[in-house]
Amino acid sequence: MNCVLEALQFRFACKNFDPEKRIPQDVLREIMECARLSPSSFGLEPWKFLVISDQNLRERLRPHCWNQPQITDCSHLVVILARSETVDADSPYVRACYERKGVSEEKIRASLERMKKYQQEEVLPRMSLYAWSSKQCYIALANIMTAAAAAGVDSCPIEGFEKDAVDRTLGLPRDDLQTAVMVALGYRKGEQSPRFRHPFEKVVEFIE
Numbered sequence: 437m438n439c440v441l442e443a444l445q446f447r448f449a450c451k452n453f454d455p456e457k458r459i460p461q462d463v464l465r466e467i468m469e470c471a472r473l474s475p476s477s478f479g480l481e482p483w484k485f486l487v488i489s490d491q492n493l494r495e496r497l498r499p500h501c502w503n504q505p506q507i508t509d510c511s512h513l514v515v516i517l518a519r520s521e522t523v524d525a526d527s528p529y530v531r532a533c534y535e536r537k538g539v540s541e542e543k544i545r546a547s548l549e550r551m552k553k554y555q556q557e558e559v560l561p562r563m564s565l566y567a568w569s570s571k572q573c574y575i576a577l578a579n580i581m582t583a584a585a586a587a588g589v590d591s592c593p594i595e596g597f598e599k600d601a602v603d604r605t606l607g608l609p610r611d612d613l614q615t616a617v618m619v620a621l622g623y624r625k626g627e628q629s630p631r632f633r634h635p636f637e638k639v640v641e642f643i644e
């Protein structure tokens with residue numbers, strides 16, 4: 437427990453990265469493995485992770501990301517893509533997620549029916565499939581940041597971007613994978629902003 441708390445105390449939204457420092461490949465792979473192990477609704481893993489070190493691509497992305505320096509100064513920029521159409525209960529992708537469990541056709545059909553009902557009654561009246569997937573991408577985002585912190589790597593979550601322009605720059609197909617959120621990873625340099633938090637009692641209520 438202490439190591440998680442320590443990692444969370446170490447983590448802050450890093451605004452100034454050292455552009456000279458690179459994350460070693462084995463550390464990067466471990467951080468991304470923590471992303472891959474993230475939980476997802478119905479186990480659909482509605483994401484893909486682009487781990488970008490290509491400086492040219494990052495320079496083309498930066499103007500669409502409020503010109504934030506983290507985009508080009510960090511060691512690696514992780515763009516988390518959310519699935520949209522392919523997480524529809526009727527899609528072959530969803531069926532394949534169930535088939536890999538090696539359960540009977542009857543069980544697969546029952547699970548797909550339950551998911552379809554859930555999507556129709558609980559998800560789609562409130563949000564798009566893209567938004568539903570994005571919510572889950574944020575779990576992976578948190579795991580990436582905590583794993584990075586545990587490895588002494590700094591991070592900055594980034595939602596400040598123009599999604600359509602970013603999707604176009606990344607050459608994403610319009611109908612499925614779309615940018616949900618990004619996270620810059622690297623090593624801090626120089627002055628950083630202080631952190632603020634509400635007191636524990638203000639945000640945590642025990643109901644016994």
Ligand SMILES: Cc1cc2nc3c(=O)[nH]c(=O)nc-3n(C[C@H](O)[C@H](O)[C@H](O)COP(=O)(O)O)c2cc1C
Nearest residue numbers: 447448449451504592593594595596597617631632
């Ligand atoms: C979903 C999300 C999106 C964010 N987007 C940005 C961003 O685009 N640029 C930035 O500098 N910080 C961004 N932040 C960082 C927050 O401003 C920061 O987490 C918050 O002020 C708390 O500070 P701390 O993370 O240092 O504790 C984002 C944070 C989250 C969780």
